[in-house]
Amino acid sequence: MRVLADQVYLLARRSVVRTARQPANVIAPLVFPMLLLAVNSGGLKAETRLPGFPTNSFFAFALAVPFMQGALFATMNAGTDLARDIQTGFLNRLSLTPMRSIALLAGQLGGVVTMGIVQAAVYLSVGLIIGVRLASGPAGVLAIFALAILVSLGFGALGSFAALRTGSGEAVQSLFPAFFVFLFLSSMNIPRNLIEATWFRDVATLNPVSYLIEGFRSLIIIGWDGQALALAFGIAAAITVIALVLSSWALRVRMART
Amino acid sequence: MRTLAVARAVAWRTLHNVFTNPSLFIPSLLFPLFFFTAFAGGLSRVREVPGFDYSQGYTAFQFVFVLLQSAAFGGVFTGFGIARDFESGFARRLLLAAPNRTGIVLGYAAAALGRWLATATILTVIALAVGMHVGGNGVDLFGLYTLAALLNIAAVFWAAGVAMRLRTMQAGPVMQFPVFLVLFFAPVYVPLTLLSGWIHAVAVVNPVTRVVEAGRGFLAGSPTEVAAAFAAAVLLAAAFAVWALRGLRNAEAAGA
Numbered sequence: 001m002r003v004l005a006d007q008v009y010l011l012a013r014r015s016v017v018r019t020a021r022q023p024a025n026v027i028a029p030l031v032f033p034m035l036l037l038a039v040n041s042g043g044l045k046a047e048t049r050l051p052g053f054p055t056n057s058f059f060a061f062a063l064a065v066p067f068m069q070g071a072l073f074a075t076m077n078a079g080t081d082l083a084r085d086i087q088t089g090f091l092n093r094l095s096l097t098p099m100r101s102i103a104l105l106a107g108q109l110g111g112v113v114t115m116g117i118v119q120a121a122v123y124l125s126v127g128l129i130i131g132v133r134l135a136s137g138p139a140g141v142l143a144i145f146a147l148a149i150l151v152s153l154g155f156g157a158l159g160s161f162a163a164l165r166t167g168s169g170e171a172v173q174s175l176f177p178a179f180f181v182f183l184f185l186s187s188m189n190i191p192r193n194l195i196e197a198t199w200f201r202d203v204a205t206l207n208p209v210s211y212l213i214e215g216f217r218s219l220i221i222i223g224w225d226g227q228a229l230a231l232a233f234g235i236a237a238a239i240t241v242i243a244l245v246l247s248s249w250a251l252r253v254r255m256a257r258t
Numbered sequence: 259m260r261t262l263a264v265a266r267a268v269a270w271r272t273l274h275n276v277f278t279n280p281s282l283f284i285p286s287l288l289f290p291l292f293f294f295t296a297f298a299g300g301l302s303r304v305r306e307v308p309g310f311d312y313s314q315g316y317t318a319f320q321f322v323f324v325l326l327q328s329a330a331f332g333g334v335f336t337g338f339g340i341a342r343d344f345e346s347g348f349a350r351r352l353l354l355a356a357p358n359r360t361g362i363v364l365g366y367a368a369a370a371l372g373r374w375l376a377t378a379t380i381l382t383v384i385a386l387a388v389g390m391h392v393g394g395n396g397v398d399l400f401g402l403y404t405l406a407a408l409l410n411i412a413a414v415f416w417a418a419g420v421a422m423r424l425r426t427m428q429a430g431p432v433m434q435f436p437v438f439l440v441l442f443f444a445p446v447y448v449p450l451t452l453l454s455g456w457i458h459a460v461a462v463v464n465p466v467t468r469v470v471e472a473g474r475g476f477l478a479g480s481p482t483e484v485a486a487a488f489a490a491a492v493l494l495a496a497a498f499a500v501w502a503l504r505g506l507r508n509a510e511a512a513g514a
Contacts, residue, residue, distance in 0.1 A: 035439075038457075039442045039443065039446075039457070040447075042453065042455060042456065042457025042458075043442070043445070043446050043447040043448065043453065043457060044301075044304075044447050044448070045453075045454060045455070045457075046304070046307045046309070046310070046447075046448045046452040046453075046454075047301075047303075047304055047307065047447075049307050049308055050303055050304075050306060050307060177285070177288075177289075181292060184292065184293075184296040184300075185295075185296060185300070189300060189301060190300060190301060190303065194303050195300055195303070196302045196303045197299045197300070197302055199299070200299040200300050204300070
């Protein structure tokens, strides 16, 4: 057990250090979501005048979105890094060592989760500095971090699965627009009950990303909404479990190939 | 005459590459369609915000922005191709072979325009198919598409200037990010009058705001800020033409 923990620690540290050494991988997940938040909260502020809009601060309403965008970046970074390990032969060399394959996955995802925590801290700090007050109180901070960690883990595992299946960084990068579609066809900019176009409301209702955003959002603007939180944590947990099972299987196949 | 011959050859090659390679054409087509779907479909209730007075509805309101965005990004995507030509060494051979190198920049610009025209046609057909209202007459619509074409040319000159200075595909974000910012600091979701705070202050001085507002006026059949919009678009195109040509000289001096 101790040996496994050491292996996971070493690989997680490598994952974090490698990310930290590539400024684009650190800056983009921090700056891009904040920029989009600024643009959207400025441009869509008038939306708060719609009857039934749940808050009078669009910034507070939209603050949930960066947490999901951060998760998308986590997917891309985790997948691209792992794909590079495959392309450069690092994984092959690793398979010759006593390193257990589960340690590889756990270490990789440990790095992703660390970045997820840093991102969540930055997004939340910016929100608090701008003047957002969490309706769920100080305990809500813990719930936001817990959900952010679970979402980072799930999406990071999805990125790892893509990398292990394709073995190509370009293929992983090409998933970004697909994930972006999920984000935009959700309730990111307007509550689902205020979406007028039936087909769009149906798509947003079927889209799991809507529930993840609504989980974060409920803690920020509503308080402790049991249903929203159960759906968000449930869906995040389901994505995590499915992605981890798929990644473990893909890793076994990949290691067998090598 | 030699300039035109070079421009024609570069434009033909670029367009041939784009239209025969789905991985190059499809993203530049899908992105505006996706934004049109997400904005016009998801945010249509925004037209009920007090003070929103665009007569043709929210689909038409968003169509103009997405059309202009597709024009700008058509130029940026062409810039990616220029960077790829430099990275692969093709541009070096092109510089050696072209009797007049200004034609190279003009050729890329013509290709960006041709590429965007295909995107704009598909986008317009889809917008009309989903019931977009058009209040403007033929002259108004000509004004709208001319403004978009000028924005396309300004964007390709900007991207070409960057590509010819940096000569690497890694310059992609440098080409894309400022264009993205300038577009989204215009009144994207609501008219300028409904913006408030810092975004209103930025939008007022943003030249693309004039283009977006005039474009929406053309589509509604009630032209507004036409002179300011055309002046802004022409000035942007002219300034970035100088930027692109100086970039070409920079590439020549560096031996590409």
